[in-house]
Amino acid sequence: MGKNVTIYLPDDVAEKMEKFPEVNWSEICRKAITDYIETRSQVDLGPIIERLKKERNLDYQKGQIFMYNEVIPKLSWGDVEVLRQRVDQKLLQQKPPLLGEEPIGQLAAEQSAIRNMHHYLTWFAEENQIKLPECTSLSFDSFYEGAVDALMDIYKRAKGKKK
DSSP, X not given: OOOOOOOOXXXXXXXXXXXXXXXOHHHHHHHHHHHHHHHHHHOOHHHHHHHHHHHHHHHHHHHHHHIIIIIXXXXXXXXXXXXXXXXXXXXXXXXXXXTTOOOOOHHHHHHHHHHHHHHHHHHHHHHTTOOOOOOOXXXXXXXXXXXXXXXXXXXXXXXXXXX
16 A cells, blocks of 8 residues: 655745646656665665775874884974974964964864875975875875874874973
């Protein structure tokens, strides 16, 4: 046995529908509902999400290891401080905006930090003739997130010892 469904349409939509009297609007609605249910039923996102988490974790770790092993040993304290200012999300959020701009929010600061680390590591790898590790294309940012976190970890540890 079928099910009748009542839907509400604003006046402007109802008027536009009247311009097409040959269209079976019930069939259009039935098709839209069926397509929606089919799409939601067939896609099991669980395995996809787990794979992405795993890839993200591996690339994140690659970024940390690359910073700890390849980059940080070659940096002076001044270099660490300059780079930290470019990738510290709290500093990026507090940075005074340009004339007429709004301060950036947390998500924009995170993306800016990742972008700045990407630029720095690309330059650093070229200057030192080091190959950047391969990353999965889906979790490209994870590598740089790991690099940012490693730098911030080293900075906090070193800053604590300087006191």
